[in-house]
Amino acid sequence: MKQDAHAAPAETARVPAQTRSEEAAVRGPGPGYATDAPSARGEHTHSERPIPQPRPAVQRASVRGQILDALRTALVSGELAPGEVYSAPALGERFGVSATPVREAMQQLALEGAVEVVPNRGFRVVERGARELAELAEVRALIEVPVMMRLARNVPAERWAALRPLAEESVRVAATGCRATYVEADRAFHRAVLALAGNEQLVQIAEDLHRRALPLRGTRAGLMSDAAEHLALLEALIAGELDAVRALVTGHFADAG
Structure with missing residues (x-):
């Protein structure tokens, strides 16, 4: 049908x-x-x-990050037991979230080697034996000891002294006996030391190894001994005592295995 030219235009x-x-x-x-x-x-x-703006995506990423942190804490503390299989829905119910951010966080942990995917069941917490932990400690030493010795020869004392609060914090946290909190304090100290090399790739690789090598010495006494080595190492670095630095940092990784 032909439209009337004088008809009112259709409403948008x-x-x-x-x-x-x-x-x-x-x-x-x-x-x-x-x-x-x-x-x-x-x-x-x-x-x-x-x-x-797409704030839900940001919130989702934030939830995933929080769940990732919570899962790492549960792994270190032993709440998630080595060898056990956990499903994303069950963990989501425990944390009060949907299975999706849990699954995404678990996939990240799988990339880090902390868990492994079990098809149609969930994720199994990796159980590391003494040999594997010793191998990881050896790799860490191969990377960090040469870097530490180079830094000991080139970094001025005042920059080492600026790291004393981190070493003292690791001692304070170790005294509480909380493995999960100590792991973070330990990582912060090692990260700050290696950051002086100005190589972000080095820092990231070292942190990945640190996550894989959860501490065997989980007792309060073991944590305090580990933290005391941080302070002793820092004092040797400040004083420029290279032989003491080499002995301390080598022994630190030997004890970790």
Whole structure:
């Protein structure tokens, strides 16, 4: 039928604001989806409300990060036992979140070698024997001892002295006997020392090895002995006593295995 040229123009359709899921449902994946509407071409229409920034994605990443930290703590403390299999839904229920951020965090832990995927069941906590821990300690020593000796010859005493609060914090945390908290204090000290080399790749590799080599000496006395070595090493570095530095840092990794 021929349209009357004097007829009033059709009223523009008002498109209500949609959530991302609603928008995806309307848009559809098929090639036959119409793109005539201004909103479909990415143009602004006065009937639209501003679309908020994608904060849910940021919040999801934040939740995943929190769950990752919580899982690492549970692994170090022994709450998640070596050799046991845990499902993402069960862990999600424990932490009060959905299975998705737990699964994503567990996949990260699998990349780090802390857990392994068990198809259709979940994730098994890796059980490291004494030999594997000794091998990891040897690798850490091969990387960190030469770097430490180079730094001992080149870094001025005042920069070493600036790390004393970190060493003292590791001693304070060790006295509590909390393995999970001590692991973080220990990592912070070693990271600060290696950061003086100015090589971020070195720091990342060392941290990965640190995560894989959870401390065998889990008693309060063992943690305090480990932390005391931090202070002794730092004092030797400040004094420029290279032989003492080599003996302390080599012994530190030997004890870790």
